[in-house]
Amino acid sequence: MQTQFFMMLGDFGGLGDWTVRQDLQAFVVLYLIVMFLLILNFLLAIIVEAYMGVREVNEENEVEMEFITDMISTLWSHGLKYRHRWPSFRFLSMLFEQSPFKHNIRFMDVWRTGMFPTQKSAQAFFNYYQQFDFLEESQDGSDPELPKEDVIQVACEVERRVASLMGLRMPTIEEQAVHGLRPIPMSTPKPISSPRGSMKRSASKRANSSSSPASGQNSSNGRGSNPQPGGGSANGANG
Structure with a gap:
């Protein structure tokens, strides 16, 4: 492995004068072409592409700060947490993430979480994070990335x-x-909406009830006008 590493750097070790033999010349030339012109360039391209991706993410990340400032802010926030008895940052982040107003959180939103012992503790939390530039309130109260x-x-x-x-x-x-x-x-009562099917059934019932007396009368008249079986012969006999 060490010999291959030195060969990659151009030191072929015990080969001696490789320009004497043609096969060694071909080997050295092909080795340099494969290692330096192909493989090393591929590795450099992968490394540069990964670096550019990380750099782009850091530029889009608004909360990213330099290492020293980030470390000082982290240690200072933990000190204030124990001093003012703030709740866990993980629980607060989960709570604010589910809130519909997570892009414009005010003091009352922090206090209504019920996770701060006093209003003074909630005010200290709000004032500390309000000083960061990336946590400034938007002017129109909206988020451009919100659907x-x-x-x-x-x-x-x-x-x-x-x-x-x-x-x-x-x-x-x-x-x-x-x-x-x-x-x-608030005092105005809400209208009671009935399903469409029940409205149709009630309308059909009212229609049937209104038409039932007429149908009964027609049926009774029909029974009175129809002659009884054998009625004609009886009248003839009487005559």
Whole structure:
């Protein structure tokens, strides 16, 4: 293995003067072509490509900092964690990841998690992470990478919360046809919607009940007008 390594560097060791024999000349030339022009270039291309991929990821990563600054921030955050009795960072990250407002988290969102002992502890947590540039609040409160469906869901959730704070509620689908999309008071009862099948059955029952007296009358008239069997012969006999 050591001999192959030296040969890769150009030291062929015990071959002596390889220019004397033609077979050694062909071997050395082919070896240099294969090792330096092909294999080493392939290895360098793979290494450079991997490096460029890591560099691109680091440039897109907004929370990435230099090594010394990152180490100081990590140690300082752990010291503040034990001082203010902050909860586990892993649980907080999982909780904020499931929140629909994870891109704009305010102090009340931190406090409502119920994982901080006091409001002072939650305020210290909020103030510490607010000083980082990559955690600044977006101006319009939206995330450009958020899908359109999630944006609509977040907007509906905001409308519902605002209406709840004002003592209102969002209208149902039936109420939207009458009142529009404006919130309505909580005291307004919600309309009771019946299934389409039950409405059809009730309509058919009302139609049958309204037509039953007429049909009964027709049947009775029919029985009175029809002669009885043998009635004609009896009348003839009487005559």
